[in-house]
Amino acid sequence: MKTAVRIREDLELKNPIITASGTAAYGEELSEFLDLSVLGGFVTKGLSIRPKRGNPTPRIAETPCGMINSIGLENVGIPVFLKEKLPYLNQFSTPVVVNFFGETEDDYVIAAEMLSIEGIAALEMNVSCPNIKRGGIEFGKDPESLHTLVKKVREVTKKPLIVKLPPLVTDIVVIARAAVSAGADVLTCCNTFPAMVIDENLRRPLLGNVTGGLSGPAIKPVVLKLVRDVSQSVHVPIIASGGASTYRDVIQFLLAGATAVEIGSESLRNPLCFLEIIKGIEEYMERFRMHSVSEITGTLEIV
Amino acid sequence: MKTAVRIREDLELKNPIITASGTAAYGEELSEFLDLSVLGGFVTKGLSIRPKRGNPTPRIAETPCGMINSIGLENVGIPVFLKEKLPYLNQFSTPVVVNFFGETEDDYVIAAEMLSIEGIAALEMNVSCPNIKRGGIEFGKDPESLHTLVKKVREVTKKPLIVKLPPLVTDIVVIARAAVSAGADVLTCCNTFPAMVIDENLRRPLLGNVTGGLSGPAIKPVVLKLVRDVSQSVHVPIIASGGASTYRDVIQFLLAGATAVEIGSESLRNPLCFLEIIKGIEEYMERFRMHSVSEITGTLEIV
Amino acid sequence: MKDITTRIIKNDKVAEKTYLMTLEGDLTETKPGQFLMVQVQRSHEPFLRRPLAILSCRDRMIEIFFTVRGEGTALLAEKRTGELVSFIGPLGNGFSDPAPGEHLLYIAGGAGLPPVLSMAEHLGRGMFIFGAKTEAEIPLHNRLQNLEGIQTLFCTEDGSLGTKALATEILSRVIKSLPTSTRIYACGPREMLRQTWNIAAHAEIPCEVSLEERMACGFGVCSGCVVETQQGNLRVCREGPVFDAQDILWGSR
Amino acid sequence: MKDITTRIIKNDKVAEKTYLMTLEGDLTETKPGQFLMVQVQRSHEPFLRRPLAILSCRDRMIEIFFTVRGEGTALLAEKRTGELVSFIGPLGNGFSDPAPGEHLLYIAGGAGLPPVLSMAEHLGRGMFIFGAKTEAEIPLHNRLQNLEGIQTLFCTEDGSLGTKALATEILSRVIKSLPTSTRIYACGPREMLRQTWNIAAHAEIPCEVSLEERMACGFGVCSGCVVETQQGNLRVCREGPVFDAQDILWGSR
Numbered sequence A, B: 001m002k003t004a005v006r007i008r009e010d011l012e013l014k015n016p017i018i019t020a021s022g023t024a025a026y027g028e029e030l031s032e033f034l035d036l037s038v039l040g041g042f043v044t045k046g047l048s049i050r051p052k053r054g055n056p057t058p059r060i061a062e063t064p065c066g067m068i069n070s071i072g073l074e075n076v077g078i079p080v081f082l083k084e085k086l087p088y089l090n091q092f093s094t095p096v097v098v099n100f101f102g103e104t105e106d107d108y109v110i111a112a113e114m115l116s117i118e119g120i121a122a123l124e125m126n127v128s129c130p131n132i133k134r135g136g137i138e139f140g141k142d143p144e145s146l147h148t149l150v151k152k153v154r155e156v157t158k159k160p161l162i163v164k165l166p167p168l169v170t171d172i173v174v175i176a177r178a179a180v181s182a183g184a185d186v187l188t189c190c191n192t193f194p195a196m197v198i199d200e201n202l203r204r205p206l207l208g209n210v211t212g213g214l215s216g217p218a219i220k221p222v223v224l225k226l227v228r229d230v231s232q233s234v235h236v237p238i239i240a241s242g243g244a245s246t247y248r249d250v251i252q253f254l255l256a257g258a259t260a261v262e263i264g265s266e267s268l269r270n271p272l273c274f275l276e277i278i279k280g281i282e283e284y285m286e287r288f289r290m291h292s293v294s295e296i297t298g299t300l301e302i303v
Numbered sequence C, D: 001m002k003d004i005t006t007r008i009i010k011n012d013k014v015a016e017k018t019y020l021m022t023l024e025g026d027l028t029e030t031k032p033g034q035f036l037m038v039q040v041q042r043s044h045e046p047f048l049r050r051p052l053a054i055l056s057c058r059d060r061m062i063e064i065f066f067t068v069r070g071e072g073t074a075l076l077a078e079k080r081t082g083e084l085v086s087f088i089g090p091l092g093n094g095f096s097d098p099a100p101g102e103h104l105l106y107i108a109g110g111a112g113l114p115p116v117l118s119m120a121e122h123l124g125r126g127m128f129i130f131g132a133k134t135e136a137e138i139p140l141h142n143r144l145q146n147l148e149g150i151q152t153l154f155c156t157e158d159g160s161l162g163t164k165a166l167a168t169e170i171l172s173r174v175i176k177s178l179p180t181s182t183r184i185y186a187c188g189p190r191e192m193l194r195q196t197w198n199i200a201a202h203a204e205i206p207c208e209v210s211l212e213e214r215m216a217c218g219f220g221v222c223s224g225c226v227v228e229t230q231q232g233n234l235r236v237c238r239e240g241p242v243f244d245a246q247d248i249l250w251g252s253r
């Protein structure tokens, strides 16, 4: 039985289970619970060329079967990451994927250049940041902005380039195609849904930043459909992200067309879930006498 | 204390609580649990000019804190509704809002004409149907299609015209403005989110129709933000729809800018919720010594 | 139709993954084949209520009887004496009464037992065929064995209890010996019901089947639970769950 | 740091909306001020764990102590002896040990009692000021009254128990009589902590405060729980919850 999956010819993961950006920091804390080497991949917190302080608190709100975060992309900045955090992560046999973002196209390009070094297995672009030039709409929500941005980044890096799509768009297929035609090797589907919570007694938003991103099981059924839509219209591997909490969810994402799955919110409430999920996948494969995860990916039967 | 709200100068609801389309049928069954006269408004199942059989079963899937339905707009058709169902609903003192849809612009126009009669207080247009002329994209997802459609319907009816927006769009404000500029009196925000569930053992979609619409508490935080975005950019009353299950949710929607709130999925699991919610609103208003619901609507404080 | 919150008197495991729960309470005028929509937890998870047949309702006690299939029934299985449960019901139409002198045959497969058993206990005469995969899945063996006025035939796919056969195979064998004025009451997997109908139709014997479908409301408002019939789509929760087998478009799914 | 599932020994109501829960289990080397992330239910609802201070941990028993504020704590309040609870912990830094000979003052407001009480029981000397709105909200009165080696001062806003005053008003009064080599341990509403720091700073007395912030993980990965300090953003769950009061940027929120 082979749980390994390949997301580009030069990048194999030992299994399809990956941490989600922003929910495993830079690895130190999570490794108090488990050996990071068991993971298929490790995605870092989102990084920018300069450190970022993030949003005012409260930054976390609980919602029905989910949560909203408005961390505001707080991070130590790429230079500190490379010096202090990456060596730690490189102790493990797990490929390190660096999630990054910028405020301008140049930021993205510079970040990608800084990150195209040994010890980093792939780059995941968070394109859910406002493009100030184009009236503040997110890079990822406008196919043209996205195409230009991805193309520029593609020119400066040979690393596997993963583009993480925003979910709340009219037609995600258009966005997915823009990213792929600009050179994305892989797509992550998707980031969080813009959302908010109100304290009806204080008559104020609960989050310091008013709004944030919804994640967790609540969004899974929507993301499952988005993953299927994207996987049926582009020919690059898809990483599913959004609400996976058990091995059953992971299998569902694989059936819908994903090659790997990120686990985010669930690991905040249950850091051992990675082990449970990997075990669950192995048992599922045994139960159905499968030899490779590729026997699952995209094999959903529509009668 | 006045719980009444006004959604057009000629249409007052005795309180802001309305049934959601497709979750209270044509009233007969719900009235076995409560006197429909207590409701602010009653929205019917979506109706079309001809009867519709809907989708194959299973049509219902449970999801984390929510559900997916793929009823497929099954309905008795407008003529049968007018003859057999409307008289029943008109026994109650509650305004009857008829939700309707069509497959072509003409269908919508004819339906609106047929429904512009006494005993019907307002029309709610479901625009989440594919526009075959424009490549199958939903009327409601394309601002131009929507504008044309609403304009045509507006020309044939003087009834309060409510347009129900789809939630999964890149910029709901553009859609909202298209509807309002074409003559919509009120917007319902929003319909269900496209979603799916897979049975990982059968490796098949759980729903007979493969995909359906997600509703219930799971989506509330996303809809709350959409309601706020829409209410801040157009000057017509908003009806919130999406995940309200307690009086607290309703107050949150009102604070975010809604004038009334539809209760759908929650009433399927708890048909008495309408009474509990109306009581909760009254107690909330007493607690904060409010005299009118207008003291809540849109009064969210952002510090 | 009511929304009732009541106390659990007991919740006993009676077979592999199978529980008999007794609740406090009265339901005026229930019919065998009717069901309840049972709320699994007070919170929003699981979101929907579960449809479960009323096994019996007398002496201020309501019995329900369920097999653990997924999350909801697993949570119900964990509930203990004294805990509260709420339900809406009685719902649905229930089996119809036989004509005087009609012979009666009950046939149930696996988890389809409760409505049929309920009818058998109500009428107190006739023949009962109950089939399951294996002995471990046969609950209430004593209660079934000792049904007053009723002859019970057990069968299992592996022969671990009773005849090694499918319930419908037993039906095929016995049907020839039944008088034409017989009525069949059936519940079980769809394929079993379809075959039961086939056999009954051949013998020109009327047959009532209790169907299962995924439900959201259970009281008729959502149109989630329809079945295709000669009369068009009908709601399993409202016009059903019991249908005349000949009205169902069996081929359609 | 561990993820542990254990059994409830007891769960007693000890004041209005306030519960003392005793769990089976050992935690090697916990410090007063550390906390657990307690899972409220096995299902996904409520989704997040709840941060609760470790009140005590000895003889294979762990005490936690909580006030019902919302849904999660309400569900915890309903749990009974024998039920299982799981938690991650011990988490956070905890209060620091005093220097030998340092005088000690503990100050707690309302639901901020547990970490401070834990420290007082651990050190067994000093003065304890505990303030609440009203008598009904003062739990563990006997335990507080009889703290070995410790003098306890109660105060309530309505005067129903002890002095009618805020805890910080009592602090202002007693602080003059304290030797300069005193250390303050504090927990309570932010405004109370800010004033405690103000008073302490004036008297040049070191003061440690245990802070609350909304948490998702509780073990440092999500950056949800930061507080602005002289050293930049620090995580309440990891670098805290106990901070030197003078490091906190009190004005920032």
Ligand SMILES: Cc1cc2nc3c(=O)[nH]c(=O)nc-3n(C[C@H](O)[C@H](O)[C@H](O)COP(=O)(O)OP(=O)(O)OC[C@H]3O[C@@H](n4cnc5c(N)ncnc54)[C@H](O)[C@@H]3O)c2cc1C
Pocket (backbone or CB within 6 Å): B061, B062, C035, C048, C049, C050, C051, C052, C053, C054, C065, C066, C067, C068, C069, C070, C071, C072, C073, C074, C111, C114, C115, C211, C212, C213, C214, C215, C241
């Ligand atoms: C009218 C009627 C009467 C029934 N009576 C009984 C009974 O007396 N005893 C008994 O053991 N079972 C009965 N069933 C089946 C029972 O409702 C399901 O086994 C149960 O809902 C499964 O819930 P779960 O949470 O364990 O499964 P999950 O798979 O977790 O449930 C997910 C969703 O699917 C629905 N669902 C799953 N399986 C079924 C099914 N077979 N039929 C309908 N809905 C399903 C659930 O209700 C829920 O909404 C009846 C079904 C119907 C329609």
Ligand SMILES: Cc1cc2nc3c(=O)[nH]c(=O)nc-3n(C[C@H](O)[C@H](O)[C@H](O)COP(=O)(O)OP(=O)(O)OC[C@H]3O[C@@H](n4cnc5c(N)ncnc54)[C@H](O)[C@@H]3O)c2cc1C
Pocket (backbone or CB within 6 Å): A061, A062, D035, D048, D049, D050, D051, D052, D053, D054, D065, D066, D067, D068, D069, D070, D071, D072, D073, D074, D111, D114, D115, D211, D212, D213, D214, D215, D241
């Ligand atoms: C380090 C730390 C230690 C604590 N120790 C204790 C203790 O020993 N005893 C005690 O009674 N309380 C303690 N609290 C506060 C306790 O965590 C909250 O009262 C509790 O989480 C409220 O949950 P709920 O479900 O009742 O409220 P809800 O409002 O339903 O909770 C919704 C969400 O907000 C969070 N939340 C709500 N209020 C607070 C708050 N004041 N602080 C942090 N998160 C909050 C919840 O954790 C949850 O994620 C502590 C908080 C922290 C940060």
Ligand SMILES: Cc1cc2nc3c(=O)[nH]c(=O)nc-3n(C[C@H](O)[C@H](O)[C@H](O)COP(=O)(O)O)c2cc1C
Pocket (backbone or CB within 6 Å): A020, A021, A022, A023, A045, A046, A047, A069, A071, A073, A099, A125, A126, A164, A190, A191, A192, A214, A215, A216, A217, A241, A242, A243, A244, A262, A263, A264, A265, A266, D216, D222, D224
């Ligand atoms: C606390 C938190 C922080 C996050 N930070 C980032 C981030 O920095 N960059 C990013 O691309 N996604 C970020 N995300 C989104 C997650 O990576 C993931 O895509 C999303 O949460 C959906 O998956 P889940 O439901 O498994 O959590 C964050 C999510 C959470 C909950």
Ligand SMILES: Cc1cc2nc3c(=O)[nH]c(=O)nc-3n(C[C@H](O)[C@H](O)[C@H](O)COP(=O)(O)O)c2cc1C
Pocket (backbone or CB within 6 Å): B020, B021, B022, B023, B045, B046, B047, B069, B071, B073, B099, B125, B126, B164, B190, B191, B192, B214, B215, B216, B217, B241, B242, B243, B244, B262, B263, B264, B265, B266, C216, C222, C224
């Ligand atoms: C079973 C079901 C049927 C529905 N049918 C319709 C419909 O016919 N027309 C329509 O506009 N919306 C329909 N909806 C959407 C609801 O009216 C409502 O907008 C949506 O469910 C979100 O609200 P909720 O979370 O309160 O259910 C349906 C929803 C459900 C659950």
Ligand code: FES
Pocket (backbone or CB within 6 Å): C214, C215, C216, C217, C218, C219, C220, C221, C222, C223, C224, C225, C226, C235, C236, C237, C238
């Ligand atoms: S379950 Fe809603 S109509 Fe039958």
Ligand code: FES
Pocket (backbone or CB within 6 Å): D214, D215, D216, D217, D218, D219, D220, D221, D222, D223, D224, D225, D226, D235, D236, D237, D238
């Ligand atoms: S709660 Fe996640 S970092 Fe503190």
